[in-house]
Amino acid sequence: MRKKQAADVNLKRVALWITGAYALLAVLLYILMGYQLHFRESRGNLAMPTAETGTVELVQGSAVEQRFSAKIQRLESVTVQWGTYYRPNAGTVTIELFNEADGTLLMSGSFDAAAIAEGGTTEINAEEPIETAYLAPLLLRITSDSQPGSAVSPLMSASAKEEGFSLNLNGAPTNGVLCFSASGEDYIWTGLHYWEFAAGFGLLLVLSELFIWNQHKKGKHSYVINALIAIKKYGFLIRQMVSRDFKLKYKRSILGVFWSFLNPLLTMAVQYAVFSSLFRFDIPYYPVYLITGIVLFNFFTEASNMSLTSILGNSGLITKVYVPKYIYPLTRVLSSLVNLVIALIPLLLVALFSGLLPTKAWLLLPFPLLCLTVFSLGFGLILASAMVFFRDVQFLWGVMNMIWMYMTPIFYPESILPKSVARVLEVNPLYYFISFARSCVINGVSPEPMAYVQCVGVALLMLLVGAFVFYKTQDKFVLYL
Amino acid sequence: MSRTMIEVNDVTMRFHMNNDKIMSLKEFVTTALRGKLHYDEFTALDHVSFSVQQGETLGLIGRNGAGKSTMLKVISGILKPTGGNVAVHGNVVPMLELGCGFDFDLTGRENIFLNGAILGYTEEYLKEKYGEIVEFSELGAFIESPLRNYSSGMLARLAFSVAAMVQPEVLIVDEILAVGDAEFQEKSRARMMELMGGGTTVLFVSHSLDQIREMCRRVIWLEQGHVKMMGPADEICEAYTG
Numbered sequence: 001m002r003k004k005q006a007a008d009v010n011l012k013r014v015a016l017w018i019t020g021a022y023a024l025l026a027v028l029l030y031i032l033m034g035y036q037l038h039f040r041e042s043r044g045n046l047a048m049p050t051a052e053t054g055t056v057e058l059v060q061g062s063a064v065e066q067r068f069s070a071k072i073q074r075l076e077s078v079t080v081q082w083g084t085y086y087r088p089n090a091g092t093v094t095i096e097l098f099n100e101a102d103g104t105l106l107m108s109g110s111f112d113a114a115a116i117a118e119g120g121t122t123e124i125n126a127e128e129p130i131e132t133a134y135l136a137p138l139l140l141r142i143t144s145d146s147q148p149g150s151a152v153s154p155l156m157s158a159s160a161k162e163e164g165f166s167l168n169l170n171g172a173p174t175n176g177v178l179c180f181s182a183s184g185e186d187y188i189w190t191g192l193h194y195w196e197f198a199a200g201f202g203l204l205l206v207l208s209e210l211f212i213w214n215q216h217k218k219g220k221h222s223y224v225i226n227a228l229i230a231i232k233k234y235g236f237l238i239r240q241m242v243s244r245d246f247k248l249k250y251k252r253s254i255l256g257v258f259w260s261f262l263n264p265l266l267t268m269a270v271q272y273a274v275f276s277s278l279f280r281f282d283i284p285y286y287p288v289y290l291i292t293g294i295v296l297f298n299f300f301t302e303a304s305n306m307s308l309t310s311i312l313g314n315s316g317l318i319t320k321v322y323v324p325k326y327i328y329p330l331t332r333v334l335s336s337l338v339n340l341v342i343a344l345i346p347l348l349l350v351a352l353f354s355g356l357l358p359t360k361a362w363l364l365l366p367f368p369l370l371c372l373t374v375f376s377l378g379f380g381l382i383l384a385s386a387m388v389f390f391r392d393v394q395f396l397w398g399v400m401n402m403i404w405m406y407m408t409p410i411f412y413p414e415s416i417l418p419k420s421v422a423r424v425l426e427v428n429p430l431y432y433f434i435s436f437a438r439s440c441v442i443n444g445v446s447p448e449p450m451a452y453v454q455c456v457g458v459a460l461l462m463l464l465v466g467a468f469v470f471y472k473t474q475d476k477f478v479l480y481l
Numbered sequence: 482m483s484r485t486m487i488e489v490n491d492v493t494m495r496f497h498m499n500n501d502k503i504m505s506l507k508e509f510v511t512t513a514l515r516g517k518l519h520y521d522e523f524t525a526l527d528h529v530s531f532s533v534q535q536g537e538t539l540g541l542i543g544r545n546g547a548g549k550s551t552m553l554k555v556i557s558g559i560l561k562p563t564g565g566n567v568a569v570h571g572n573v574v575p576m577l578e579l580g581c582g583f584d585f586d587l588t589g590r591e592n593i594f595l596n597g598a599i600l601g602y603t604e605e606y607l608k609e610k611y612g613e614i615v616e617f618s619e620l621g622a623f624i625e626s627p628l629r630n631y632s633s634g635m636l637a638r639l640a641f642s643v644a645a646m647v648q649p650e651v652l653i654v655d656e657i658l659a660v661g662d663a664e665f666q667e668k669s670r671a672r673m674m675e676l677m678g679g680g681t682t683v684l685f686v687s688h689s690l691d692q693i694r695e696m697c698r699r700v701i702w703l704e705q706g707h708v709k710m711m712g713p714a715d716e717i718c719e720a721y722t723g
Contacts, residue, residue, distance in 0.1 A: 237598040244584055244595055251586050320581040321599055322558030322573070390506040475561040479496065 011216060014228060015209045022205055026198040032364050036446040038191040041183070044071030048181040051119070051155035054083040055178065056169050058093060058144040059151045064178065065168040066140040067100070072184035074129035078107070078140060081179035082116045083153045089113040091146030095124050100137040106130050113144065113152045129184060140180060155179040190449040234324065238331050245306075245335035260342040264295045268350065271411050283413050285442050288351045292441055293410030295347050296369075296434050299340040300376050301401055306332035307380025308397060311388050315481035325474045326467075329380045337373050351441050359444035367455070368436040374459040375429060378466030385473045388480050408434065429458040486570055486651055486682040487533040487556060493564035494526040494551055494706075525551040527706040528565070538683040540697035540714060542690070542721055547703040549686050553653050556684065571650030571682070574600050579660070580640030589615075589624040589631075589639055596643045610646055617672075618642035619665070634661050645672050652676060653684045690718045 030037065046068070055064050078097055093116075096108040109124035116122065142154055156167065158176040167174045190197065215222050250256040268291040276286060283289050310328040311318065318325065344365070352358070387393045408430050409417075417425065425431045432454050439447040525548045533539045541549050554560040556567055557575040582599040583592050593614055597607040615624050618638045628636065637660035654677070660669060677683045677696055687693050693700060693714060700717040702710040710717050 233601075236604045237601075240595045240598040244587060244591070247591070248584070248586055317582050317599065319559060320578050321575060323599060390509065392506045478560060 011213060011225070015213065019202070019206060019209070022202060026202070030194060032360050033446040033449070034360070036448055037194060038188055039074065039185040040188055040448040042072040042074070042186040044186070045184065046070050046180070046182040048079065048081060048179055049157035049160040049177050051081055051083070051179045052157045052159065053155070054085075054153035055156045057148065057151045057153050058142065058146060059148050060145045062144070062170045064142040064154050066165065066178040066180060068138055068140065068162070068165045068182075069135050070133070070138070070182050071135060072182060073134050073186045074131055075106070075126060075133040075182065075184040076129050077123050077125045077183055079121045079123040079181045080142065081119065081121045081155045083155045084116060084118045085153065086118055088150070089116070089146060089152050090150045091144055093122075093142065093144040093146070093152060095122065096141045097124065098139040098141065099133060100139050106133060106138075113146055116152050140178070188449055230324065234327060237323065238327060238334065241327070241331040242335045242338065245331065246338055249335075257342065260339045261346055264291055264298065264343045265346045265350070267294050267298070275411050279412070281413050281416070285354050285356060288354050288356060288442050289438060290411055291347050291350050292438050293408070293434050295340065295343045296372060296437060297405060297408060297410055297430065298343070299336055300372065300430060302339065303333045303336035303373075303376040304380050304383055304397070304401070306336060308383040308387050308394060310380070311384045311477055312481070319478055319481055325477060326381065326470060329384045330377065333373060333377045333380055336376070340369065347441070356442065356444065361440045361444050361446050364440045364446055365437060367452070368433045368440070371455040371459040372433040375433070375462045378459070378462035378464070381466030381470040385470050385477070388473070388477050404430070410434070429462065432458055484535040484570070485532050486535050487684070488568040489529060489531050489556070489565075490567070491565035492526055492529045492555060492562045492567060493524065494548075494555060494560065495563045496523045496525060497521070524706050526555070526562070529703075529706070529708055530565075531701060531708065531711060533682055533684065535682055536680050537699065538677055538685055538697045540693040540700040541684065541686045541703060542688075542693060542700060542717070543703035548706045549703055550655065552703065553655060553684065553686060557653055569651060572601055573651045573653060574644065574649035575653040576644055576655065579644055580636060583628060583636070583640065585629040586627055588627055589620055592628060592639070593643055596640075600644070614642045614646045617646055637661055638665060641669050645669065645676060648676070648679070648681060651682045651684070655686045656688070690722065694718055
């Protein structure tokens with residue numbers, strides 16, 4: 001007799017594995033996120049107003065005083081913008097920042113007036129981030145020892161108005177705001193409570209495992225156990241189908257698998273040539289910026305196009321043998337994932353050649369890729385089932401995909417989008433994944449914790465919707481094939 | 482011993498038969514707006530119930546269009562019935578069409594594993610049976626070349642070998658398939674008989690009443706989606722011809 005399929009899964013071992021993996025990942029994430037887990041750029045940072053006029057010629061004895069307050073939890077630096085009257089100047093300017101509540105000097109700096117260019121800025125930094133300045137009454141005081149005729153002048157915006165700010169020029173109150181900016185960091189609430197969160201989720205995980213274990217002992221069927229059985233039962237089929245897709249893709253081509261490697265490189269080279277000479281975007285590490293966007297977006301396009309035809313293209317099988325139908329889109333997405341992993345090699349090579357050094361944040365790269373895969377699967381499920389009923393979907397999707405590509409900052413910086421269009425980025429899930437990956441590779445740091453939540457949330461939501469649509473329609477597929 | 486392997490409870494299968502299938506969104510919207518979205522219904526199976534015990538070979542007979550193939554598809558899980566339910570306890574191998582899922586760019590060996598996986602076998606089991614499958618198919622060295630280089634006879638032999646070398650718990654057979662040259666036909670016929678006689682639960686559809694008499698103890702006679710008669714093979718076959 002044929003060996004019976006091992007339909008029962010060793011629950012205890014699976015549960016132990018999952019719990020162990022969770023604990024390991026929680027610790028790993030803590031290490032990899034490092035600084036970015038605890039602090040983010042403050043939301044209360046003050047931006048520099050656009051300069052309109054000069055204040056006063058800053059000679060010895062005169063003073064420019066700007067009172068202000070800011071919601072910055074850890075104040076780090078203040079920057080002032082200068083005008084020079086377009087002449088060579090001499091002397092020293094001094095910038096001081098006081099906390100008027102207790103009269104302490106928070107930070108100060110002196111600069112050679114001769115070195116200041118028209119429209120140039122000078123920045124004073126705190127030795128340690130200042131934690132007492134949050135919403136405190138602050139005084140920015142600028143003085144100098146220059147002689148008339150060779151003195152610089154801090155710039156100001158006469159039309160700008162800020163609640164609670166006041167500008168004094170040589171003791172006289174003046175309308176407007178000095179051209180200065182203040183920046184620092186905020187504590188991240190999630191970061192402060194990371195271990196509580198980790199333990200909470202861990203507890204939840206263990207509790208649900210116990211619950212499922214209990215259900216199982218009572219002999220009740222549960223979705224989780226059915227899913228585990230399905231993974232075990234259909235794992236071999238999925239592997240076979242993925243390896244078929246992969247073998248077929250490059251069958252009878254001379255370079256074979258090398259194309260997965262070459263394709264993103266060539267696309268990047270073309271776009272780099274076009275956009276670096278035509279539009280001159282001012283993006284640091286532009287080739288890396290490009291290839292990250294290209295690799296991720298190409299994966300999404302490939303996965304969704306392959307899922308689109310997954311049910312229709314396998315109609316011969318579906319009408320003859322019973323196999324759970326989600327297997328078809330799933331295997332298509334997984335074979336695209338294999339290509340994505342290969343395409344990471346040129347991505348990392350380009351990064352290294354551009355002079356980026358590997359940081360621990362590179363190890364975070366699997367996170368956005370995994371989220372993107374889950375997202376693509378959810379999206380692919382919708383496309384695949386829509387395609388069965390309406391063949392128009394393939395043409396519609398071709399156009400939609402193009403629009404989506406242009407709405408995603410792949411080759412252009414997000415800053416060139418006008419304010420009204422910039423809103424679109426917030427509802428573009430692909431942008432979350434791409435900017436996450438860019439932060440890891442280019443900036444070499446983890447994005448702030450919110451980005452993790454967004455990525456996971458968007459991915460799971462799409463998977464849920466996709467699974468629901470697919471589940472509701474799958475019984476009718478065979479009638480329409 | 483006598484465990485119920487297949488339970489068919491009050492199964493009804495209805496198909497929509499709109500005159501031309503709506504395949505585009507525009508068509509759907511326009512016909513829906515015009516209120517012409519009506520369907521003619523065709524009942525392929527009408528409240529059919531029966532069960533099959535472990536090790537039993539059940540025959541299904543009936544004229545063309547009586548619902549035999551629909552019944553097999555419902556049991557193998559390809560079609561979901563409109564009403565009623567079907568419970569199958571064990572692995573089903575539908576021998577409805579051989580070699581489905583074959584890929585012509587892959588080699589014979591790769592196709593054995595792919596096809597085997599589609600039929601629901603585990604990796605270990607296929608590895609264990611691989612030698613037998615190749616030997617039965619008489620393909621020899623061709624097993625390592627892509628299927629597009631195979632003759633149709635070779636394809637049929639490979640497909641039959643994959644399907645027949647395995648021993649499923651439930652086997653669904655739509656006519657006894659005999660493929661290849663005379664010698665292989667004899668061999669495959671013998672193998673089928675062996676499979677069907679060897680403790681496997683078999684659902685057997687045939688137009689050859691001799692085969693039905695030979696293989697089955699119990700027979701169901703379907704007519705226009707109804708169970709017309711159900712009972713011992715000889716009795717039903719007599720009534721069917723008479």
